[in-house]
Amino acid sequence: MGFGMRRHAVELALKVDPSLARGLARECDDPAEARRLWLMIARNAASNCGGAADGGDDGRDVVARVVAVLKDCGPGVMSIEDVLPFLPDFAQIDQFKDEICDALASYSSKIEGYLREMTECDRTCDALRDELGRLSAVGTRIRPDARCAYTGAEVRRSNEPFYAFPSGYVVLESALRREVVPYLNERQARRVEAVEGEIARMRKLRSGPGRNPYETAKDDFDVENLQTELDGLIAAECPLTGSVMVQSIDRGFSDDDDDE
Template identity: 25%
Template sequence: MQFLKECDMLKIEDILPFFSDFVTIDHFKDAICTSLQEYNQHIQDLKEEMEEATKSAEVIRGEIQTFRNRCSFVHSHDVCSLCDLRLLIRPFYLFPCGHRFHSDCLVSDLSPMLPPGKRNKMLELQRQLNLYSSREDTVSVGSATISARDQLKADIDSIVASECLFCGDMMIRSVKLVRVKK
């Protein structure tokens, strides 16, 4: 028992198998009780963490629902945040933060910042989309049938429109990259 007190790495459950079946538990009673209390505290801590994570998930779900029901207006004089040309002349993305980008401007500026796996996936999706530009194939997804072209666009959107180029996490993580326009 003295060995257990001196070594914090070992617990009573680690040394119990080395004792014979005939050793009385009275010698280990305090150590067993302490070990059980530690396990109980650890379980309580885990339960609290799980409750906290559940509450956070509920808050996030609520925020997502709020964004789904949110609308914004685009005026004829609004311009792309990258090229300063009128926004309505080409397909565009409008982010909740208020930044607006032509889709081609966003893709060209975002591509170098994407991780290699996502960048390659986006390039492949764009290549496939170019193949579908003149023909229309259909793909069955669940019970709904949507065009393969629309599915490719949705896949590209999930990469490109996941966060704002200027104020999303990717830009914050890439602060080490210097962006200078000449």
């Protein structure tokens, strides 16, 4: 039964038998829809349109009926603040003090939970700061004759940047890009192309005539930030010991189609 049909059924039931309306509301599985239905029932109870035609209800009776609906809906559906607008202005707090105490206890429990989460977040942030501080002091040494793990070329004699990983492998940038980009998701791959294009454009702009020292310094800063982003995309981990190696396990040892 859709919400529109169920709501119409509850409205009709409230005119005949409020207990039938409550039964229909209990059958609702959607928490948001159930809350709206029970609010209808509570509003009806407060306005005395639910069939209790005694005509002599005072504020205390209104509070009693609304509190009865609040208890009948079950935990987690409505709270005391949801039905406060339906109560008369002259209602005394002792008429629903138990519900207020329950709400305050619930708020206290939630606050304690949030405090625990904040404490855990603080600990995580402290651990990350310590790890970043440790990594900033970590260096990697490479041999003078170090060679690219993929091409075998000596990296120090190459005219392109290279990456040295903690695993001990050294990889030229072009070879690293060729190996890693196929395993990036579509958004990351597009971003690699965009960053590389922007770096090339900025370097060309920097070498152009008419650039003052301020503009040159800004170009260098922008290129450095872009290069850092590119490093994070293609050199986040060693391609020979990280997830790229795991994902490439089904690849053959050779790109040749024939087995020679």
